[in-house]
Amino acid sequence: MFILDQHSSIACQYLAEIRDVETQKDPLRFRQNLRRLGQLLAYEISKTLHFESREIETPLTKSSAKFLKDDVVVISILRAALPFSQGFQDLFDRAEFGFIGAARLPHAANEPVEIGLNYLATPNLNEKTVIVVDPMLATGKSIVKSIESLFENGKPKSLHIATTIAAPEGVSYVKDNLNTAYNLWSCALDEKLNEKYYIVPGLGDAGDLAFGQKL
Numbered sequence: 513m514f515i516l517d518q519h520s521s522i523a524c525q526y527l528a529e530i531r532d533v534e535t536q537k538d539p540l541r542f543r544q545n546l547r548r549l550g551q552l553l554a555y556e557i558s559k560t561l562h563f564e565s566r567e568i569e570t571p572l573t574k575s576s577a578k579f580l581k582d583d584v585v586v587i588s589i590l591r592a593a594l595p596f597s598q599g600f601q602d603l604f605d606r607a608e609f610g611f612i613g614a615a616r617l618p619h620a621a622n623e624p625v626e627i628g629l630n631y632l633a634t635p636n637l638n639e640k641t642v643i644v645v646d647p648m649l650a651t652g653k654s655i656v657k658s659i660e661s662l663f664e665n666g667k668p669k670s671l672h673i674a675t676t677i678a679a680p681e682g683v684s685y686v687k688d689n690l691n692t693a694y695n696l697w698s699c700a701l702d703e704k705l706n707e708k709y710y711i712v713p714g715l716g717d718a719g720d721l722a723f724g725q726k727l
């Protein structure tokens with residue numbers, strides 16, 4: 513598992529701002545910080561991808577230059593993923609994109625979380641480099657159920673899971689329940705889940721903070 517916030521960098525400040533209740537009052541900054549964290553994580557993931565050399569012509573001479581060889585598909589888990597995945601769209605500007613609607617169904621504290629899937633739009637995933645993006649990895653159930661549903665649409669060459677904040681419980685759940693090889697990337701690894709399965713210290717509800725409370 514790769515964690516972005518292990519060394520001091522500007523990522524620390526973006527993370528601090530999305531967590532802080534005062535800064536959270538500015539939803540534009542909240543979305544912008546998620547987008548910037550998405551850009552930084554996309555850059556880290558790009559270092560593991562494959563590149564090929566091609567000849568280009570500068571105004572001065574012919575030269576050899578490297579281009580991304582892998583066919584990247586970025587999958588966003590609606591709705592909270594949208595600002596974070598914008599950062600992936602910024603960097604992987606020639607990628608294909610897919611979307612899954614997944615939401616935790618209403619549940620009482622300490623009762624198990626169930627996930628409802630209600631929308632799926634994806635390109636063919638066969639032999640693609642698939643990056644599944646969701647800012648919060650809490651119980652891990654949304655990501656596992658989404659990926660199981662996605663993989664009915666093809667067998668990717670490789671799978672990356674990218675989150676902003678992960679809980680140890682979610683990391684373990686993915687490890688125990690996802691029946692395929694993957695790389696997990698997160699901006700931060702937090703302490704635990706609370707009785708409502710929110711990440712602590714976390715940031716609260718990412719979807720509500722970005723877009724307003726759901727009915």
Ligand SMILES: O=P(O)(O)OC[C@H]1O[C@H](OP(=O)(O)OP(=O)(O)O)[C@H](O)[C@@H]1O
Binds near residue numbers: 592648650651653720
């Ligand atoms: O790891 P889990 O326990 O499954 O929780 C994480 C999920 O919860 C949030 O979505 P939410 O259900 O709040 O929907 P939203 O994006 O519409 O806010 C978040 O964006 C993840 O998809």
Ligand SMILES: O=c1cc[nH]c(=O)[nH]1
Binds near residue numbers: 592650709715
């Ligand atoms: O802490 C959490 C857990 C799930 N979804 C969120 O938005 N935040």
Ligand SMILES: [Mg+2]
Binds near residue numbers: 592
């Ligand atoms: Mg939400």
